[in-house]
Amino acid sequence: MNITITPTEAAGVSRRLQISVPAETVATFEDQAARKYATQVRLPGFRPGKAPAAMVRKRFAEAVRQEAIELVINEAFREAIDRQGFKLAAQPQVHDLKAPPGEAVEFELHCEVRPELSLEKLDGYTVSRKDTTVTDELIEEQIERIREQKAEWAPVTEKAAPGDMVTVMLSTADADGTLPEGKEYRLVLGGGQAIAGIEELIMETTPGTTSAKNVRWPEDFPDESQRGATKLVQVDVKDVKRKSLPALDDAFAREMGDFDTIQALRDAVRTDMGEHNSREGEAEVRNQLIDQIVEANPFDVPNAWVNQLIDGYMQMYSVPDAEKGRFTEEFRPMAGRQVRRDLIIDTIAERESLTASASDVDVRIEELAKARNVDPGQVYAQLQKSGRLYVNEREPTENRVFAWLLEKNPVSAA
Secondary structure, three states, X not given: OOOEEEEEEEEOOEEEEEEEEOHHHHHHHHHHHHHHHHOOOOOOOOOOOOOOHHHHHHHOHHHHHHHHHHHHHHHHHHHHHHHHOOOEOOOOEEEEEEOOOOOOEEEEEEXXXXXXXXXXXXXXXXXXXXXXXXXXXXHHHHHHHHHHHOOEEEEEOOOOOOOOEEEEEEEEOOOOOOXXXXXXXXXXXXXXXXXXHHHHHHHOOOOOOEEEEEEEOOOXXXXXXXXXXXXXXXXXXXXXXXXXXXXXXXXXXXXXXXXXXXXXXXXXXXXXXXXXXXXXXXXXXXXXXXXXXXXXXXXXXXXXXXXXXXXXXXXXXXXXXXXXXXXXXXXXXXXXXXXXXXXXXXXXXXXXXXXXXXXXXXXXXXXXXXXXXXXXXXXXXXXXXXXXXXXXXXXXXXXXXXXXXXXXXXXXXX
């Protein structure tokens, strides 16, 4: 195709090309568009599709022109990309189109190309793993959290104490000292849900009664305008409930699942926490490696890929339209890091022939099926339906890549 290509920008993965298609070349595309129209339109006195192309071109000049411009742009950008040898990361964008009748068509093509990673430094990094030992103290803390989840709240008639749940009508005086109508709140005392002075007033008030006193706002209150202010506060304590934890015995263990004794529950908690800590420790080691590789081997990533990942997460989490701007801003650094991580893994896997085979994926599916006590075909179908098959296909490759990296970068204890 007879076109002029002038590169105007080459920064990171961004490329810009100024494209000019001469008028005579545009005219050939107009002829092509007219012939296409001639096979589709009806004109009086002619059988369908038999009207002369010149007549069709005159009758449908604007439509033919638009069709021709689209053909010109599509053909020109394919020619330009081929000549430049670009490996595109996403569909190019056309900007500043100029297409006056009878003249050349000109436009700027904005492209993002796939980054080429050299990754010259992949060893000599400092990697440490935190202690993942599950102590007896950690087990008891987890058991207590389970008990807290099963706690019951029972009404009491005495004044509230730290840890109690209260329902109160709370009113704070206006600037002129007037107490407006109170608002209902449900609070767990001692949890920092209310400032200390208000909690003290609540604990001084018998359920079913009302009290008021001046309360001083703390100096570190989030609203700077209210720091150190003293206001009249009135509380009406509607009810007080006290938490009752279940007894830590075999009956409690049986309620939690298939555990005959409290010791069996503790053993299960130890196993679960050990597996969790091991996964977290391995993930942290991998994150350390990726962060250091990125720092030592900086490279740009296509915005299109980052945006695609952000869009995927917004769909996954059903982010409301009103929150999409904030979500995009907050999630962009994380998305960029994920794209870099994937590129590093893919590059190493390809360079070192570490990409998992189909049989490796089959082994992974069989492991999942065995853990769930179901047929492997059922697991495959479920993963495919949920869109998570890719994750399980990729996991063996990632494991191979990180095993290769850890041979070059031994892990020390933190």
